[in-house]
Structure formats: C-alpha cells, structure tokens
Amino acid sequence: MVRVLFVCLGNICRSPLAEGVFRDLVARAGLAGEIHADSAGTHAYHVGEPPDSRAQEAALQRGVDIGMLRGRKAARRDFETFDYILAMDRENHVNLLAICPRGLEHKLRLFLEFATDRPEDEVPDPYYGGASGFHRVLDMVDEASQGLLADIRARYLAGG
Numbered sequence: 001m002v003r004v005l006f007v008c009l010g011n012i013c014r015s016p017l018a019e020g021v022f023r024d025l026v027a028r029a030g031l032a033g034e035i036h037a038d039s040a041g042t043h044a045y046h047v048g049e050p051p052d053s054r055a056q057e058a059a060l061q062r063g064v065d066i067g068m069l070r071g072r073k074a075a076r077r078d079f080e081t082f083d084y085i086l087a088m089d090r091e092n093h094v095n096l097l098a099i100c101p102r103g104l105e106h107k108l109r110l111f112l113e114f115a116t117d118r119p120e121d122e123v124p125d126p127y128y129g130g131a132s133g134f135h136r137v138l139d140m141v142d143e144a145s146q147g148l149l150a151d152i153r154a155r156y157l158a159g160g
C-alpha cells in the first residue's frame with residue numbers, strides 16, 4: 001500500500017479538497033486497494049470538524065463528496081506511516097519540517113511540484129475569500145493529483 005498525506009493549515013479547506021480529488025482519481029483508476037490518502041493540518045484550530053461548507057459545496061459540484069472527512073492535526077508519527085507528505089504551501093512545509101524525524105525529510109514535498117505545467121508552487125489559502133478561490137484550489141489539486149498518480153505508478157506500481 002502506498003500512503004499519501006495532504007497537509008494544509010486548518011485541514012478544512014485545501015487538504016480535504018486534495019484528499020477528495022486524489023481519492024476520486026485513484027478510485028477511477030481502479031487503484032483504491034493500492035493507494036491510501038489522508039489529510040491533516042499543521043494547526044489544531046479545527047480538529048474534529050468537517051470541511052468548510054464552501055469546500056464541500058465546490059467539491060460536490062465536481063462530483064466529489066468530502067462531507068465525511070474530519071479535521072486532525074499532523075503528527076511526527078505521520079512521517080513513519082506515510083510515503084508522501086504533501087504541503088499545500090511553504091509555511092506548511094516549514095511547519096512540517098519542524099516535526100519531521102531526521103532522515104525522513106525526503107518524504108516531504110510541496111504538492112504543486114507534481115503539477116508540472118503550472119507556474120505556481122503553492123496552493124493559495126481560500127479561507128478568507130469567496131467561492132472562486134475554492135474552484136481555483138480544485139483546478140490546482142486536480143492537475144497535481146494527476147502528476148502525483150503518475151509518480152506513484154512509476155515509483156511503486158510499475159509493472160504491477
């Protein structure tokens with residue numbers, strides 16, 4: 001099993017959207033039994049809460065239901081459990097590096113590194129904006145999810 005963790009600040013906007021979109025892509029590729037996705041936040045403000053209603057609505061408009069997800073805080077042990085720890089922005093990356101056990105730094109990446117055709121390398125925080133920000137996030141995570149799946153196929157699933 002390949003394990004992927006998406007991480008943002010609150011775990012109620014960007015990372016649950018990434019988890020939902022990526023999980024949907026994996027299921028449609030017939031790989032749900034081989035790739036596990038989860039999400040977490042670097043801060044604990046929204047632990048136990050469902051995703052922001054604007055995120056849920058934007059995802060549903062694309063056929064992705066994230067209503068069952070609940071916020072949790074990223075932990076040091078996640079670096080042992082997961083193969084990919086994917087930060088939505090540089091601030092998340094810095095905060096994750098601070099809890100990363102020595103020797104596991106290679107697991108930590110910016111998620112948009114996998115969106116090779118995009119000039120941006122950070123997913124902007126949509127929390128203080130309107131619905132369009134959530135759709136922009138969805139466009140970005142859609143593209144990066146495809147690149148991530150290609151990377152997993154090449155590194156872990158090739159020939160299998």
Ligand code: 4NP
Nearest residue numbers: 008009010011012013014127
């Ligand atoms: P997220 O967005 O990191 O994409 O989940 C945010 C959610 C909550 C807050 C900030 C950003 N907050 O300040 O509570």
